[in-house]
Amino acid sequence: RLLIQSEKLESLGRMAAGVAHEVKNPLFVIQSGLDYFGLTMNKDDEAANKTLALMDEAVQRANNIVLGLLELSRSEDFVLEPNDLNGLVDKSLVLIDHGLTEKSIYLERDLQPNIPNVLMDFHKMEQVLINLFDNAIHASPKGGTITIRTYTRRLAPVSRDEGIRHFERLREDDDVAVLEITNTGPPINDENMRKLFDPFFTTKASNEGTGLGLAVCKTIVDLHKGSIRIENIEIPEGVRVSVILKIAD
Ligand SMILES: Nc1ncnc2c1ncn2[C@@H]1O[C@H](COP(=O)(O)OP(=O)(O)O)[C@@H](O)[C@H]1O
Ligand SMILES: [Mg+2]
Structure with missing residues (x-):
């Protein structure tokens, strides 16, 4: 049973790594876009600024999840x-x-x-x-x-x-x-x-x-x-x- 469990974990890890890699680039594009809008947006438009801040937070959260998933699946660069x-x-x-x-x-x-x-x-x-x-x-x-x-x-x-x-x-x-x-x-x-x-x-x-x-x-x-x-x-x-x-x- 332990063996099956570790195999399961391994394939989960591979999947997590795959998903994380696929999602990383789109997230980067979105983050860059948000940075751009942040620079060019009318500072007086309160609703737009608020929306942008929320989007920024959401992207950061997604980034953290991606980092976590990568961490969960990465074991090759491990040195004891x-x-x-x-x-x-x-x-x-x-x-x-x-x-x-x-x-x-x-x-x-x-x-x-x-x-x-x-x-x-x-x-x-x-x-x-x-x-x-x-x-x-x-x-x-x-x-x-x-x-x-x-x-x-x-x-x-x-x-x-x-x-x-x-x-x-x-x-x-x-x-x-x-x-x-x-x-x-x-x-x-x-x-x-x-x-x-x-x-x-x-x-x-x-x-x-x-x-x-x-x-x-x-x-x-x-x-x-x-x-x-x-x-x-x-x-x-x-x-x-x-x-x-x-x-x-
Ligand atoms: N020291 C602690 N005291 C009380 N609850 C804890 C403690 N550490 C972890 N937890 C609980 O375990 C959950 C999962 O922790 P974790 O995996 O680090 O995820 P996160 O911190 O993102 O919620 C936490 O949401 C919390 O409910
Ligand atoms: Mg925690």
């Missing part, structure tokens, strides 16, 4: 190398700093000093972190807290109910590094919890989310033969995402 997880965290934090400040979110860093290198594609994992931080910032209330933690541990023997996927990739006794991003905020209900990783599943307004973020994260973590899980936590109430990666030895 020993890399510093804490360095990755610091680099990603620079990129999302603005979002934190905007919502007055307090950031807590709890990074294990001298954590051993993990096997990862730095650029791809950076995208994972940015997507996860983006979600955490969105879910967090104003003045909330986001905690980022890294640590190593030896995986405990997998219990049956932890699910077969965990078991397939990471073996008992593997030394792993764990990256946890926790945000304060409302819990995710059971129905949504089951769909989080589905492509296009989103609870956000259409200009705020494409529903591809976690699907991309999952695809990338799968390429690393790692695991990703999302859970509600109780004290304080919030949501935690954990990514487990293999340590490079």
Whole structure:
């Protein structure tokens, strides 16, 4: 069954890549046209300006979906190398700093000093972190807290109910590094919890989310033969995402 599933994913990926390539060029033509009209249009025509702004937003959204689809399907330029997880965290934090400040979110860093290198594609994992931080910032209330933690541990023997996927990739006794991003905020209900990783599943307004973020994260973590899980936590109430990666030895 796992084999069939991965074949299905692969053909879905090929289709996604095909669609994305076909749609990219028309979108570019439309965007160029909008830029042109933006320059030549009468600035006093409020309705026309508003329409143009809406069209601009719609094209940007379509562009984001195309980028997400391409990301979902691209795996050939993927390089696993020993890399510093804490360095990755610091680099990603620079990129999302603005979002934190905007919502007055307090950031807590709890990074294990001298954590051993993990096997990862730095650029791809950076995208994972940015997507996860983006979600955490969105879910967090104003003045909330986001905690980022890294640590190593030896995986405990997998219990049956932890699910077969965990078991397939990471073996008992593997030394792993764990990256946890926790945000304060409302819990995710059971129905949504089951769909989080589905492509296009989103609870956000259409200009705020494409529903591809976690699907991309999952695809990338799968390429690393790692695991990703999302859970509600109780004290304080919030949501935690954990990514487990293999340590490079
Ligand atoms: N930290 C989080 N707290 C609460 N809900 C979350 C969190 N991260 C993701 N979600 C839920 O998962 C959905 C899918 O996330 P994602 O795939 O990144 O797509 P998008 O962010 O575009 O909606 C979100 O719309 C949201 O409902
Ligand atoms: Mg997202």
